[in-house]
Amino acid sequence: MDIHKSHLLVLGLLLCLMTTQTSAKYEYQIKYLDVPLDHFTYVNESVTFKLRYLVNDTYNTDGKGPILFYTGNEGDIENFAQNTGFMWEIAPELKATLLFAEHRYYGKTLPFGNNSFESPKNLGYLTSEQALADFAFLLAEINPSNRSTRGRPVIAFGGSYGGMLAAWFRMKYPHLVTGAIASSAPILQFDTDCGVFSQILTTVFRVAYKRECVWNIERSWDVLKNYSSTADGLKVLKDSFKFCGNITKAEDITDTFFDYLSDVYGNLAMINYPYNSTFLAPVPAYPVREFCGRLDQNFTGLELIGRLQEALSIYSNYTGQTKCLNIANAYDDNMGTAGWDFQSCTEMVMPMCSEGSGKDMFLKKSWDEKKFSDDCFKKFGVRPKTNVAMTNYGGLYLDAASNIVFSNGLQDPWSGGGVLQSSNNAIKIVLIPEGAHHIDLRAASDEDPGSVRGARQVHLLSIQKWIKQYRKKLNKY
Amino acid sequence: MDIHKSHLLVLGLLLCLMTTQTSAKYEYQIKYLDVPLDHFTYVNESVTFKLRYLVNDTYNTDGKGPILFYTGNEGDIENFAQNTGFMWEIAPELKATLLFAEHRYYGKTLPFGNNSFESPKNLGYLTSEQALADFAFLLAEINPSNRSTRGRPVIAFGGSYGGMLAAWFRMKYPHLVTGAIASSAPILQFDTDCGVFSQILTTVFRVAYKRECVWNIERSWDVLKNYSSTADGLKVLKDSFKFCGNITKAEDITDTFFDYLSDVYGNLAMINYPYNSTFLAPVPAYPVREFCGRLDQNFTGLELIGRLQEALSIYSNYTGQTKCLNIANAYDDNMGTAGWDFQSCTEMVMPMCSEGSGKDMFLKKSWDEKKFSDDCFKKFGVRPKTNVAMTNYGGLYLDAASNIVFSNGLQDPWSGGGVLQSSNNAIKIVLIPEGAHHIDLRAASDEDPGSVRGARQVHLLSIQKWIKQYRKKLNKY
Numbered sequence: 040m041d042i043h044k045s046h047l048l049v050l051g052l053l054l055c056l057m058t059t060q061t062s063a064k065y066e067y068q069i070k071y072l073d074v075p076l077d078h079f080t081y082v083n084e085s086v087t088f089k090l091r092y093l094v095n096d097t098y099n100t101d102g103k104g105p106i107l108f109y110t111g112n113e114g115d116i117e118n119f120a121q122n123t124g125f126m127w128e129i130a131p132e133l134k135a136t137l138l139f140a141e142h143r144y145y146g147k148t149l150p151f152g153n154n155s156f157e158s159p160k161n162l163g164y165l166t167s168e169q170a171l172a173d174f175a176f177l178l179a180e181i182n183p184s185n186r187s188t189r190g191r192p193v194i195a196f197g198g199s200y201g202g203m204l205a206a207w208f209r210m211k212y213p214h215l216v217t218g219a220i221a222s223s224a225p226i227l228q229f230d231t232d233c234g235v236f237s238q239i240l241t242t243v244f245r246v247a248y249k250r251e252c253v254w255n256i257e258r259s260w261d262v263l264k265n266y267s268s269t270a271d272g273l274k275v276l277k278d279s280f281k282f283c284g285n286i287t288k289a290e291d292i293t294d295t296f297f298d299y300l301s302d303v304y305g306n307l308a309m310i311n312y313p314y315n316s317t318f319l320a321p322v323p324a325y326p327v328r329e330f331c332g333r334l335d336q337n338f339t340g341l342e343l344i345g346r347l348q349e350a351l352s353i354y355s356n357y358t359g360q361t362k363c364l365n366i367a368n369a370y371d372d373n374m375g376t377a378g379w380d381f382q383s384c385t386e387m388v389m390p391m392c393s394e395g396s397g398k399d400m401f402l403k404k405s406w407d408e409k410k411f412s413d414d415c416f417k418k419f420g421v422r423p424k425t426n427v428a429m430t431n432y433g434g435l436y437l438d439a440a441s442n443i444v445f446s447n448g449l450q451d452p453w454s455g456g457g458v459l460q461s462s463n464n465a466i467k468i469v470l471i472p473e474g475a476h477h478i479d480l481r482a483a484s485d486e487d488p489g490s491v492r493g494a495r496q497v498h499l500l501s502i503q504k505w506i507k508q509y510r511k512k513l514n515k516y
Numbered sequence: 517m518d519i520h521k522s523h524l525l526v527l528g529l530l531l532c533l534m535t536t537q538t539s540a541k542y543e544y545q546i547k548y549l550d551v552p553l554d555h556f557t558y559v560n561e562s563v564t565f566k567l568r569y570l571v572n573d574t575y576n577t578d579g580k581g582p583i584l585f586y587t588g589n590e591g592d593i594e595n596f597a598q599n600t601g602f603m604w605e606i607a608p609e610l611k612a613t614l615l616f617a618e619h620r621y622y623g624k625t626l627p628f629g630n631n632s633f634e635s636p637k638n639l640g641y642l643t644s645e646q647a648l649a650d651f652a653f654l655l656a657e658i659n660p661s662n663r664s665t666r667g668r669p670v671i672a673f674g675g676s677y678g679g680m681l682a683a684w685f686r687m688k689y690p691h692l693v694t695g696a697i698a699s700s701a702p703i704l705q706f707d708t709d710c711g712v713f714s715q716i717l718t719t720v721f722r723v724a725y726k727r728e729c730v731w732n733i734e735r736s737w738d739v740l741k742n743y744s745s746t747a748d749g750l751k752v753l754k755d756s757f758k759f760c761g762n763i764t765k766a767e768d769i770t771d772t773f774f775d776y777l778s779d780v781y782g783n784l785a786m787i788n789y790p791y792n793s794t795f796l797a798p799v800p801a802y803p804v805r806e807f808c809g810r811l812d813q814n815f816t817g818l819e820l821i822g823r824l825q826e827a828l829s830i831y832s833n834y835t836g837q838t839k840c841l842n843i844a845n846a847y848d849d850n851m852g853t854a855g856w857d858f859q860s861c862t863e864m865v866m867p868m869c870s871e872g873s874g875k876d877m878f879l880k881k882s883w884d885e886k887k888f889s890d891d892c893f894k895k896f897g898v899r900p901k902t903n904v905a906m907t908n909y910g911g912l913y914l915d916a917a918s919n920i921v922f923s924n925g926l927q928d929p930w931s932g933g934g935v936l937q938s939s940n941n942a943i944k945i946v947l948i949p950e951g952a953h954h955i956d957l958r959a960a961s962d963e964d965p966g967s968v969r970g971a972r973q974v975h976l977l978s979i980q981k982w983i984k985q986y987r988k989k990l991n992k993y
Contacts, residue, residue, distance in 0.1 A: 159558050159560075172908075186707045429662070430652050433689070433690070
C-alpha cells in the first residue's frame, strides 16, 4: 500500500469499489465468456480467460431494446450493479437489457486465478486498453453487427474510473457504443494541477458546517506529530484513537495514520450523499457535515485529539460495532487493491500533491515522480509510463468525440480532473453543484437535491436522443 | 507462400511494396526512435525496438507548419516516401514537415533483427493496433501536446493498407491526427462479398482493349491444365513460358503457375497507370491494354499458350533482361512477405474467392476458411481471428468518424472493399473513374486523367480546411 499511501489520496478512485456488502436489491444472471488474454498481440493467441458479466433481460420485451452497458471498473461487478440504481430505474421505460461487465483482474474475473497478481508476468495484461477490448469482444459476441444487420443500440455507463472507461469506450469503439454517460470521470487527472484534488476537498470541508473544522484539521497534523515524537505521546494517541495494532514509532503516525486520515477525508467528501449510505463504509447522511459538527470550535492539544477521534468515528465506527481503529488496513487488502495499485504504476498515473499554508488543509507534499517510480519498481517490477494515457486517450483534446455526457458533482474532489467545459457541441457537460462522487448514477432518493434529479433527466434525454439517432440510421449504410 | 497463393489474389495488397528500386527522387533524413515492443501490456514493459522514420523539414520555414504523416504499410518506408509524390508536391505550399514512419516488421524496422520472423514468439507483436500505437508514440515524441500547448496539426496519408492505417489512425487517435487521406483503403474487405475483387479485375480486363482478352484468359485455364496432365505437355509449357525451375508435376502448373497468373492479373490492374512505371515491376503505360493487345483474337491450344506468354512478358520481362520466368518467386520472398502473410493469418483476414462461369475470368474457387486456418497454423502456429478487424475498426459503421477522405480508383480491384458511399457528411468520398490503385497519391504526371487531378484538388482543399479548423480551435480548450 506504500505506493499510493505515500501520495495523498491517489487511492481515492480505488475506494469506490470497497463497498460494504449491501443486500442484493437488483437481480441478474451471472455469465462468463472466454475472452483473449491479449487482444493486441498473437504471442499466445490461444490463451483466454473467463470474463464475468451480469445480464437482466426482463425489460427487453420486444427483443429490440437498447443495451445499457456498465463498463466495470476496479472492483467486483456485482457491487457496481447494486450501486448503479439509475440504470435499473430507466431500463423498463427503454425496454432495455441491462449488462454489467467485470473489469479484468477484479472481482471474480481473474485471468490467472490466485496467481493473477504475480507481476509483471501475469499482472502485465491488466490495462485499460485490454479491458476496453474485452468489452468490445463481449459486445461483438452478444450483439453482433455485420454489413447486412446491425446490432441493437448500446449505451455505456460508468462512474469514476468506470466513467473514464465508458467515455473512452465510446471514443475508441463508436461503432459498438452509441453513447456514454460518464459520471465523475476524471479523464483529465493525468495532466491537471496535482493540488486540485486537495483544494476541492478542503473547500468541501470548509463549507460543510463551520470554518473551524478545517482550522482544526490544519492544526491536527502538528499536534499529532508532536505526540508521535515521544513514547508517552504515542501511548496517548494509541489510547485516544484505539488503534488496532501496535504504535511503536513516529512514522506509524506521520506516515500510516496521516495517510489514513487523508484517505478518510477524501472518502467522506466522495460519499457526502444526502442520505445514509454504505458505499465505502456505513455513514450517515451528509457525513462531512456530521464530521465537522464534532470539530465546531477551535480545539487544541489533547482536546483536539479527542474531538478528532469522535469525528473520525462517523466513518470508522458509525455502527458502534468497531472495536478498534485499523489504520494499516483502512481498505481491505483484497485483489482489487493490488490491481489498481498496478494500474497506477503503469498507465493510470495521476499525480497528487498538497500545498498546505492555507491553500488546502493538508501538509505540504510535492509530487515526487522519482520516488513514485522507484516504489512501483520495487513493488511490481514496472515503472510508470506517465504519458501513455494522454497519448492514447487525448486528455482535454476531445474535438472528435461525440455522444458523451460528462457529469460531475462539484462537491466531489475528483471533479478537478473531470471535463467541466467543452467547445464541442457533440459532448454534453452536466455540472451538479450539490453532488458528490457519481451520485447521479445511484438510485433515486427522496433526499436527492434538485441538481441531481436534473442531471438524471438530462442523461435520459441524451440516451433517448442517441437511440433515436441510431435507429434512424439503421438502413442508411 | 501457399497460404495466400491458394486464395486468389489475397496477396494483392502486399504487392504494393514490392517496388523495384527507383532512383531516389526525394530527400529526407533517416531517424530512429526507441518504441515499446508492446504498447498494451506491461509483461515486458522495458523492451523497445528502433522504429525507423524519415523527415524532411525544409519547407516548414516558420516552425509552425502542419506535419504530413505517411502511415507506413507493409514494406520499406523509403519506397513509400519515393512513391507518394503528392505529399512532396503540396508540402511547400503548406509549409509542411514531411514525415514517413515505417511499419513495425517491415523494411529496417525489425524488432528482433533477423529473428523477427520467428513466429509467434517474436512475430506475434506484429499487429495493426501496435503499429498505430507506434505512430501515436512517435507523434507524442515529435509533436507533443499537453493542456497548455497543443502540437502542430497532423495530416495522415496512406495508400492501400497504408490508407487503412491512415483512416484508422484518425478514428482511433483523433486528438493526434487532424485528418486523413486514405487512398485505395479497402477497410470493408473483411466483410465484403469475397468475389468482388475478381469481378472488378475481370471488368478492367474486359474494357481494356477487346473482349477477346478475357475470353482467352478464361479458356487458358483448361488449356494449361490439359497440358499439365502429361509429361510431354509439361515440357511444352516449360519451353513456352521459359520457367526458371523444374516443372515436374501437374500442381506446378495448376497451383503455382495459376496463382502466379492470378497475381499478375491483379497487379496489372492495380498498376494500370497512364504512364510507364516501376512500382511493382517495370511496365509500360496502361499495362492491361498492352497485355490484352497481345490477346486480341480468339486463340486456342498452343497458339493461346504462345500469346499468353507474350502478353505476360509485359509484366515479367518488359525490360527484355529477364532470362527465365520465376513463378515460384513472383514476389521476393523477403521479410515483407512473411510479415503480411502473418497479418493475413491473424487479424487482416480478407476472404477472397472467384466464381468463374462468366461472372469472372477465373476458375471457380470458394473461400475455404478451414483450409486457410489450417495453413496458417501450419505456417505460423496461429489461427486467423476473422472478427477482430470488424470488432476493432467497425467496418462500414463509420457514423462517428470525421475528417477522412476515402478515395478509390474505380479501375482498382481493391475498390470493391473501399468506402464508396457514406451518409456521414464529415467523411468525404472521392471516386476516380479512371484511376488504378492509389494513383492520386503518386506524383503528378502530364498523363494523369482529369479525375485524378480532380481528386488531388479535393484532397488539398480538405487538408487546408482541416488545418484551418484546427488552428481556429487552438485557444478554445
